[in-house]
Amino acid sequence: MRKAAVVGAGTMGNGIAHVFAQSGWEVALIDVAQPALDRGMATIRGNLDRQVKKGTVTAAQADEVMGRISPHLSLDAAAPAEVVIEAASERPDIKFSLFEQLDRIANPAAILATNTSSISITEIAARTRRPGQVIGMHFMNPVPVMQLVEVIRGHATTDATAAWTMETSRALGKIPVEVNDYPGFVSNRVLMPMINEAIFCVMEGVATPESIDTVMKLGMAHPMGPLALADFIGLDVCLAILEVLHKGLGDDKYRACPLLRRMVAAGHLGRKSGRGFYEYAK
Numbered sequence: 001m002r003k004a005a006v007v008g009a010g011t012m013g014n015g016i017a018h019v020f021a022q023s024g025w026e027v028a029l030i031d032v033a034q035p036a037l038d039r040g041m042a043t044i045r046g047n048l049d050r051q052v053k054k055g056t057v058t059a060a061q062a063d064e065v066m067g068r069i070s071p072h073l074s075l076d077a078a079a080p081a082e083v084v085i086e087a088a089s090e091r092p093d094i095k096f097s098l099f100e101q102l103d104r105i106a107n108p109a110a111i112l113a114t115n116t117s118s119i120s121i122t123e124i125a126a127r128t129r130r131p132g133q134v135i136g137m138h139f140m141n142p143v144p145v146m147q148l149v150e151v152i153r154g155h156a157t158t159d160a161t162a163a164w165t166m167e168t169s170r171a172l173g174k175i176p177v178e179v180n181d182y183p184g185f186v187s188n189r190v191l192m193p194m195i196n197e198a199i200f201c202v203m204e205g206v207a208t209p210e211s212i213d214t215v216m217k218l219g220m221a222h223p224m225g226p227l228a229l230a231d232f233i234g235l236d237v238c239l240a241i242l243e244v245l246h247k248g249l250g251d252d253k254y255r256a257c258p259l260l261r262r263m264v265a266a267g268h269l270g271r272k273s274g275r276g277f278y279e280y281a282k
Contacts, residue, residue: 001026001068005078005106006085007098009040009071012115013087015143018044020085021068022057022144023172028077029069037071044069047144078106083168085137087115090240095119096127103128111161113137117237118188118244121154121181131156135165138185139174141233149174154181183248188241195238196257198226202277203259209277227277231270239264 002025006017009031017029017040031037048062057065070077075098078084084106088094095114102112112134114124125134136152149169153162162178169176179186198212207215213225230238239261245254263269263276270276 003028003081004083004085005030005081006087007031007075007078007102008087008089008115009036010087011043011141012139012143013085014040014043015047015141016085016087016115016139017069018047018065018144019139019172019174021065025068027069028072028081030072030075030077032073034073037073041066041069041071047142051144075101075105078102078110081106081110083111083113085113085115090117090119090237092119092123095124099124099127099134103130109133111135111164113165115139118184118241120183120248121152121157125154125156132158133161135161136181136185137165137169138187140187147173147175148187149176150185150187151176151178152181152185153178184241184245189245192238192241192245193253195226195230196242196254196260199230199257199260202227203257231276231278231280233270234272235260235269235276236264 004020004025005028006013007030009029013029017027021027029037029040031040045066048057048065051057052059052062084102086095086098088098095116099112106112112128114121114136115138116136117138121134121136125131128134131154134154135157136150138150138152140146140148151162151165151169166176166178184192201207201212202209209227213227216222216225239256242254242256267273268275271280274280
């Protein structure tokens with residue numbers, strides 16, 4: 001059985017573990033905190049139960065998927081994996097430290113992938129002795145549902161690593177798109193300025209969040225308005241990505257809206273905190 005390790009049991013990490021396990025991989029799901037692991041495993045179980053109700057998998061198949069995922073508190077669990085996917089917080093210092101450790105622990109032949117949504121693959125790879133085997137696998141949320149995987153090549157990523165990642169993404173039932181290593185890649189370089197501009201519209205009193213989202217849904221055929229989407233992503237994550245774009249590209253059009261900064265400082269982070277541009281039942 002092929003072995004993978006996923007570092008980080010949060011929203012993205014448990015989703016990545018889910019799709020790998022559903023494709024027949026044995027998965028080590030790793031986090032530093034037991035409560036996070038417990039929540040991650042419970043989320044996977046809940047998502048599988050929904051698939052059973054929809055008839056896309058049987059109850060027996062769902063049990064088999066859960067049986068292929070094992071929770072761990074130590075990075076040492078990544079040692080036997082042929083691919084390690086990091087899905088930790090969107091902070092450069094955390095990712096740099098993780099890749100330094102994973103480079104020592106993981107099999108020398110293993111590919112080290114990151115689910116970062118904006119941080120330079122080249123800078124992450126430079127923390128390892130295997131930069132040719134480091135690549136970005138940017139899954140979309142919710143991972144079990146969304147088809148896209150942004151595959152990001154760093155400066156040193158080899159053709160063999162890129163080809164393996166594209167092939168593996170397809171085997172997971174995803175549609176991979178290869179892009180190069182620039183701040184925000186494609187998805188967030190295009191998406192975040194739109195979200196940021198919508199927040200400026202709220203701050204300047206142009207319209208209410210509900211009105212802005214309705215204009216974008218009905219007028220631009222977006223399935224979700226930009227402010228509801230920001231709440232779904234997490235306003236803290238949006239702010240972190242905008243800061244990477246602003247610093248990396250040096251253009252003030254990526255400057256985060258002061259209202260976004262104020263909301264994050266107040267702990268109004270969107271769905272995960274129960275309040276953002278909208279209120280949510282916890």
